[in-house]
Amino acid sequence: MNLLTDPVGITHYLIVGAILFVTGAVCMATKRNALGVLMGIELVLNGANVNFVAFGSEYLRPGVLGIGLDGQLIALFVIILAAAEAAVALAIVLNFYNNHSTVDVDRADELKG
Amino acid sequence: MDPVTTLPVLLGIAWLVPLASFTLILLFGPRMGKHGQGAGMLATAAIGTSAVLSLIALFFVWVPAYDWAPEHHAAHAEHGAAEHHDAGHGEAGHDDAHDKDAHGADEHQAEEHKTEEHKTADEHHDWRKPYVAGEWYTLGQFGKLRIGISYYIDSLTVTMFAMITFIATMIHFYANGYMHDELHEITDHEVTLSNGHHLHRPGRFHRFFQYLSLFCFSMLGIVIAGNIAMVFVFWELVGICSYFLIGFYIERKSASNAANKAFIVNRVGDFGMIIGLMILIATLGTFSFGDIDTDGDGTAEPGIFSLVRTEANNYALVVPDGMVRAAAASEIAAGVEPSAEQIAAWRAETGPGGIGRTAYWLLIVAGLGIFCGCVGKSAQFPLHVWLPDAMEGPTPVSALVHSATMVAAGVYLVGRFYPVFTPETLLVIAVIGCITLFIAATIAIVAVDIKRVLAYSTVSQLGYMMLALGVGGWSAGMFHLITHAFFKSLLFMCSGSVIHAVHTNDMTKMGGLRHKMPFTAYTMLAGCLAIMGAGIPFMIGLSGYYSKDAILAQALSFKASNPQWGFLFYVAAAGAAITAFYMFRLWFMTFAGKPRDHHAYDHAHESPKIMYYPLIVLAVLAVVVAWPFWPVSIVALLEQARPEGFHETVNGVLVSNLTHPAEHISHEPNFHIQATWVATFVGLSGLGLAIVFYGLSLLNPAEVARQFKPVYTFLWNKWYFDELYDYIFVRPVLFVANRVAEFDKVVIDGIIDSLAMLTRMVARLDDLSDRYLVDGFVNGLAAWTYATGSKLRSAETGRIRQYVMFIVVGTVAMFVLISLYIS
Numbered sequence: 001m002n003l004l005t006d007p008v009g010i011t012h013y014l015i016v017g018a019i020l021f022v023t024g025a026v027c028m029a030t031k032r033n034a035l036g037v038l039m040g041i042e043l044v045l046n047g048a049n050v051n052f053v054a055f056g057s058e059y060l061r062p063g064v065l066g067i068g069l070d071g072q073l074i075a076l077f078v079i080i081l082a083a084a085e086a087a088v089a090l091a092i093v094l095n096f097y098n099n100h101s102t103v104d105v106d107r108a109d110e111l112k113g
Numbered sequence: 114m115d116p117v118t119t120l121p122v123l124l125g126i127a128w129l130v131p132l133a134s135f136t137l138i139l140l141f142g143p144r145m146g147k148h149g150q151g152a153g154m155l156a157t158a159a160i161g162t163s164a165v166l167s168l169i170a171l172f173f174v175w176v177p178a179y180d181w182a183p184e185h186h187a188a189h190a191e192h193g194a195a196e197h198h199d200a201g202h203g204e205a206g207h208d209d210a211h212d213k214d215a216h217g218a219d220e221h222q223a224e225e226h227k228t229e230e231h232k233t234a235d236e237h238h239d240w241r242k243p244y245v246a247g248e249w250y251t252l253g254q255f256g257k258l259r260i261g262i263s264y265y266i267d268s269l270t271v272t273m274f275a276m277i278t279f280i281a282t283m284i285h286f287y288a289n290g291y292m293h294d295e296l297h298e299i300t301d302h303e304v305t306l307s308n309g310h311h312l313h314r315p316g317r318f319h320r321f322f323q324y325l326s327l328f329c330f331s332m333l334g335i336v337i338a339g340n341i342a343m344v345f346v347f348w349e350l351v352g353i354c355s356y357f358l359i360g361f362y363i364e365r366k367s368a369s370n371a372a373n374k375a376f377i378v379n380r381v382g383d384f385g386m387i388i389g390l391m392i393l394i395a396t397l398g399t400f401s402f403g404d405i406d407t408d409g410d411g412t413a414e415p416g417i418f419s420l421v422r423t424e425a426n427n428y429a430l431v432v433p434d435g436m437v438r439a440a441a442a443s444e445i446a447a448g449v450e451p452s453a454e455q456i457a458a459w460r461a462e463t464g465p466g467g468i469g470r471t472a473y474w475l476l477i478v479a480g481l482g483i484f485c486g487c488v489g490k491s492a493q494f495p496l497h498v499w500l501p502d503a504m505e506g507p508t509p510v511s512a513l514v515h516s517a518t519m520v521a522a523g524v525y526l527v528g529r530f531y532p533v534f535t536p537e538t539l540l541v542i543a544v545i546g547c548i549t550l551f552i553a554a555t556i557a558i559v560a561v562d563i564k565r566v567l568a569y570s571t572v573s574q575l576g577y578m579m580l581a582l583g584v585g586g587w588s589a590g591m592f593h594l595i596t597h598a599f600f601k602s603l604l605f606m607c608s609g610s611v612i613h614a615v616h617t618n619d620m621t622k623m624g625g626l627r628h629k630m631p632f633t634a635y636t637m638l639a640g641c642l643a644i645m646g647a648g649i650p651f652m653i654g655l656s657g658y659y660s661k662d663a664i665l666a667q668a669l670s671f672k673a674s675n676p677q678w679g680f681l682f683y684v685a686a687a688g689a690a691i692t693a694f695y696m697f698r699l700w701f702m703t704f705a706g707k708p709r710d711h712h713a714y715d716h717a718h719e720s721p722k723i724m725y726y727p728l729i730v731l732a733v734l735a736v737v738v739a740w741p742f743w744p745v746s747i748v749a750l751l752e753q754a755r756p757e758g759f760h761e762t763v764n765g766v767l768v769s770n771l772t773h774p775a776e777h778i779s780h781e782p783n784f785h786i787q788a789t790w791v792a793t794f795v796g797l798s799g800l801g802l803a804i805v806f807y808g809l810s811l812l813n814p815a816e817v818a819r820q821f822k823p824v825y826t827f828l829w830n831k832w833y834f835d836e837l838y839d840y841i842f843v844r845p846v847l848f849v850a851n852r853v854a855e856f857d858k859v860v861i862d863g864i865i866d867s868l869a870m871l872t873r874m875v876a877r878l879d880d881l882s883d884r885y886l887v888d889g890f891v892n893g894l895a896a897w898t899y900a901t902g903s904k905l906r907s908a909e910t911g912r913i914r915q916y917v918m919f920i921v922v923g924t925v926a927m928f929v930l931i932s933l934y935i936s
Contacts, residue, residue, distance in 0.1 A: 025917065025921045028913075028914070028917040029914050029917045029918045029921065030914065031914070032914070037913060037914075037917075040917075105912075105913045105914065106912055106913075106914070108911065108913070109910070109911030109912065110911070111911060112909055112910060112911030
């Protein structure tokens with residue numbers, strides 16, 4: 001099976017989703033900037049969203065009893081949650097910046113045991 | 114006025130008013146007027162009301178109904194046969210009740226005026242003692258045993274009521290003056306506290322009158338009581354009141370001891386009384402004196418008196434069926450009622466070991482049991498020791514205890530219970546009375562405490578009363594009780610007046626006081642003459658003259674019938690001489706001669722009016738109360754209450770040659786005249802001796818005392834009764850008590866202590882296991898948890914990127930694992 005020659009199917013979506021997820025995870029693991037980490041989170045969430053949408057599409061997996069419209073709905077919920085999470089996370093970051101004059105997450109280790 | 118309905122109401126109110134006063138003072142005493150002064154007035158008003166009611170009952174209800182108005186008397190005969198027993202004597206073949214009644218009253222009236230003094234025994238038969246009996250309230254009925262608030266009113270009850278309330282009123286007036294000190298703060302000089310100061314306490318004026326009211330209530334309760342159980346209740350109430358009052362100065366050791374002594378000695382007597390009560394209730398099934406219709410069926414249930422002396426037996430003492438049945442208990446099969454013939458046959462077995470004799474003994478023991486209570490209360494020979502010590506109370510209390518209440522209760526009960534006493538019981542009473550009168554009289558000769566002389570004289574006079582009752586002189590004994598109440602209360606109040614003036618009881622510090630306090634001196638002289646029995650033979654005399662003559666005449670008559678018991682008369686006569694001697698010794702030492710202690714003499718003064726007015730009233734009464742020529746004479750009143758069956762001579766059953774001559778025989782000239790001369794002679798000889806020793810000082814009493822030193826010491830130490838009882842009773846009791854206390858301390862405390870030690874050891878072990886086992890487990894768990902937590906700490910670095918790496922690696926690892934397992 002050659003991905004490059006085959007018509008676009010579910011596999012391609014999964015590969016895009018996986019690339020997005022890995023990129024997001026690497027971004028979260030490597031960025032010291034809190035905003036960068038947030039961006040990484042967004043990537044991870046959207047990677048998952050691509051998978052949901054792909055699994056929910058009848059066109060991509062004809063004849064297979066998938067999750068149907070539920071995939072799209074969950075993707076919508078994830079987007080809403082991501083928005084809410086971003087708002088809260090940005091508020092935390094703003095507050096952190098007020099207190100520490102920086103957004104370096106490595107500096108936020110005051111509660112360490 | 115109808116006596117059957119009026120008397121219970123009048124006397125009932127007279128009885129309850131002091132109780133009301135007691136209750137009010139108990140609740141509001143200290144707030145009554147200034148320092149509680151109102152309490153005295155309230156109590157006096159209460160007892161005064163009682164006195165007025167009692168006198169109304171005597172003069173306007175009893176006397177018209179039963180003495181001077183035969184038609185009234187007859188009219189009441191049909192008023193409820195159940196309660197009213199003045200109906201005629203029920204001999205078969207006699208006329209109807211009205212005639213007999215009228216006859217009885219007529220005859221009595223005749224007797225009243227002494228025109229027909231020597232009636233034959235047959236004439237007495239036709240007259241039946243009037244009395245009113247009934248029940249106010251039933252407390253409870255338990256099977257046969259019925260206990261209620263009932264009354265038994267005969268002329269004795271009415272006379273006693275009048276006497277008690279009147280004398281108590283006088284004493285209340287007097288006490289208002291005497292107890293004046295108690296209105297303020299008191300410093301008791303006889304009590305020294307541990308810090309060397311004298312006791313300082315608030316006055317207790319109201320409390321004194323509170324007890325006085327309760328005392329009067331209790332005494333009146335005894336007199337009006339219609340059953341022996343009620344008598345017992347009030348008997349004990351009188352006991353507790355005397356305890357309170359004798360111990361009024363409770364802070365003084367001597368007073369609290371005297372109060373304890375009075376109470377405990379009385380308990381000894383009451384023990385016998387309870388035995389008597391139990392015999393009566395077990396065999397007769399009733400406590401009631403008179404016949405009362407309790408179940409409302411129209412016929413009266415017979416009381417004790419009717420059971421013991423039935424009409425059918427002509428009121429002779431016959432052992433009642435109940436006692437025969439009790440004595441024959443082993444012969445009677447269960448559930449079988451023995452027939453009347455069978456009981457009669459048993460009763461006739463009076464030989465040694467016979468059932469009749471056992472039953473008779475039951476009657477004797479019941480009588481002696483009741484008398485035992487009277488011995489305690491009236492301070493007779495073995496139990497007389499408490500009365501002289503009772504002098505520790507304030508003098509008005511002594512006056513009350515020694516005249517109208519307490520000691521009178523014992524004599525009264527003997528008189529009330531007279532029908533139940535067998536001749537043998539009466540003999541015991543006579544002998545006890547005789548011993549008492551002699552012992553007490555001899556001790557009084559040497560006593561120097563003015564109140565103690567009077568106390569011993571009371572004991573001696575009570576002995577006289579018991580002697581009179583014991584030799585068959587029922588009315589003589591009761592007569593002396595009443596006359597004695599008047600002059601003894603007078604004497605005590607006079608002595609109180611003296612003590613109030615000189616602040617000492619010791620007669621050796623007095624003398625010549627008649628110049629300072631004439632009222633007290635001459636009223637006391639009247640009292641002394643009355644107790645001595647002074648009078649012009651066969652003409653007129655003071656109250657004691659009549660009652661003592663009656664006693665001596667009866668003793669003489671008894672001696673004539675029973676020569677072997679003649680010493681009773683001689684002792685009584687000797688006692689009369691001694692009485693005259695010590696009374697005038699007291700008077701001369703106190704009021705005549707030269708002052709022995711000038712300090713006391715200079716401070717002496719006549720008492721306030723409220724104190725000596727009662728003295729004057731009582732002195733007049735002590736002179737005139739017994740005169741036979743009053744319209745209502747005491748002798749006639751008492752004669753009316755004479756118990757059925759004592760109008761005739763009675764013979765003993767167990768003791769041979771024992772005869773109790775009927776009292777009217779003692780009025781025969783051969784006894785009466787002789788007795789009067791003897792009484793006059795011994796009285797004068799006693800008076801003469803007193804004048805020789807103390808009036809004119811012809812002989813020095815101290816020298817005589819030295820001459821007869823052993824006798825003097827013996828008498829001075831009161832026949833060593835206190836020491837004897839100390840050795841016989843007090844010390845053994847203390848010894849046993851000490852041993853018991855030691856046992857308590859050593860053995861019982863030891864057991865308890867070792868038990869406590871054991872408990873402590875077990876507790877310690879428990880503590881150890883708790884600390885090391887249970888706590889160790891819990892602590893170990895906690896320590897392990899802590900250590901684990903500490904180790905896990907290092908994983909928490911606080912670096913987000915690291916955490917993300919963990920998450921990613923973990924997730925990837927999970928996926929790898931799952932894919933490996935699934936594939």
